[in-house]
Amino acid sequence: MKIAIDAMGGDFAPESVIKGLNLAKKELPDTEFLVFGDETKIRLYLEDEENVTLIPTTELVDFHDDPLRVVKTKRDSSMVRAIQAVKNAQADAIVSAGSTGALLTAGLLLIGRIKKVERPALLTTLPSMDGAGFDMLDLGANAENKAEHLRDYAILGSYYAQHVRGIKNPRVALLSNGSEESKGSPMIKETHAMLEVLNQQGLINFIGNTESRDILEGVADVIVADGFTGNAVLKAIEGTLSSLFNLLKTTIKNGSLKTKIGGALIKNDLSALKSMGSSTGGAVLFGLKAPLIKAHGNSKPEAISSAILQAHKMVESDVVGKLVTYYETSEVNL
């Protein structure tokens, strides 16, 4: 297996990316890595070059680049070259912490969609209170969706939970503004009816609507949402956690002596809680013909390593191949 790494993407590139690669290599002794970027800088951090092929690139994609034009304007960037490697079947998957918009657009243009999957979605595994975690999609690859897209997301999410996370018969829920079937926008109601059909056909285990209030409690293994709402809900969860921790810190800092002592005593537990807000691994642009993993721009080495392991797991499980077969043989979307 070969994984392409965009060494120059992200706020702390290439240091964080390469240190993350060092960590991942220890777990994946048989995997080969194609590492795209500035050779000299990469070698500053790379512990050993076994199973690593360095491919020098001269350009950088940054947040000012127009995502729609990156493929043309930044041909020799680490990001575009790494995606090209997947397109040309020189690598099986790609991991990048670079600009989301550029990565998604270039991935879509170069790697392409699984046949019949009209709108690939961003999927990530979020932590839940019961420790099991859940997959949620679309988290914002699309600003607007149709019911047919959400039907695909139910299939995609279900395949991911089952084959990548090893969950048998994953429970799929539809994000709506009430748990009753009658709740939601016309598009959500239409999706609900489609998911009922998939459920009757035994293709997914659809458990109905869920509200965003309950998703962290682990009510489902897969949460299907339109990209606009999924994005808003994810960011609301992140923002609430971040605001709350800042408030807690300020409260303890400015509190009475009693509060300060108490705060110091539970400090370690608090930092453990804080990690709750971060997803494990990266976000997958799911629905492409190969795994494309977007790690957070501010990823530390552990997060990069986790994204690489996720790419490995996706290739190993052949979840994309299984989806290709499903869409080739299924008549649902014809």
Place this chain on the structure above:
Amino acid sequence: MKIAIDAMGGDFAPESVIKGLNLAKKELPDTEFLVFGDETKIRLYLEDEENVTLIPTTELVDFHDDPLRVVKTKRDSSMVRAIQAVKNAQADAIVSAGSTGALLTAGLLLIGRIKKVERPALLTTLPSMDGAGFDMLDLGANAENKAEHLRDYAILGSYYAQHVRGIKNPRVALLSNGSEESKGSPMIKETHAMLEVLNQQGLINFIGNTESRDILEGVADVIVADGFTGNAVLKAIEGTLSSLFNLLKTTIKNGSLKTKIGGALIKNDLSALKSMGSSTGGAVLFGLKAPLIKAHGNSKPEAISSAILQAHKMVESDVVGKLVTYYETSEVNL
């Protein structure tokens, strides 16, 4: 001023409602209250009957009632009678902790919309980290919105922040999936352009798009959202706070002795933080011809009192009358 009170709505009715009324009466010595419900039960909790007119009703609206039919099937319920009193100009506003769906539908049918406001919205004031709080609408009165509705919400929210909360030139932001003007669904982009026009006309102080990640930080005084997304974001914030507090409680309970002692020391600060998640007062169904305040079903007396004070403030400021005048004289919506 006269305020109609649905004494029988909510999980702890009439006890919580009447105890809340007792509290509010101390703040509002000149306000008259029309209290609808079971006289005998109400008198168990009512401290004094000065300025109170008890109006006996025989029926109850509960969560099983079809909201669309409540006006016909529960004519003698405390909820329908209280709304009728506003419709008949016997009262200036209504407060209820009863079933949201029934209340919104009956309010819409009986009190009616301000002319030209096509889709009234649920608005509530949420706390922000800077202590100022912000108003958000629509929180779910509508499952789907058009850009024209969101344009109304910008006006409504701006009037509310200015006249009820006393904020000069309130900053109005549009909830989207990115802060750039180019971000969002086609409907959100269309709304953005409309709000730019209102801003140029000096009718609102539009500061652009905001993401749900930032709203608790106090980036704006008014957040405009479509009902589906607004509902999902509000519930995501509530759910995250609730999950986090439960996790913190469990962590402290099951932690080491050190953690337990620390937890005990900061316990009071934690409960202060918890109140962060609850909105002040109730949610207004805003855009009707009179103030209709929906208090949480599980409201304690303090929350009911706060909802009554909010109704009083709305009547006193004549925010609804000002909006009626705006829509009568403005040509924006013609």
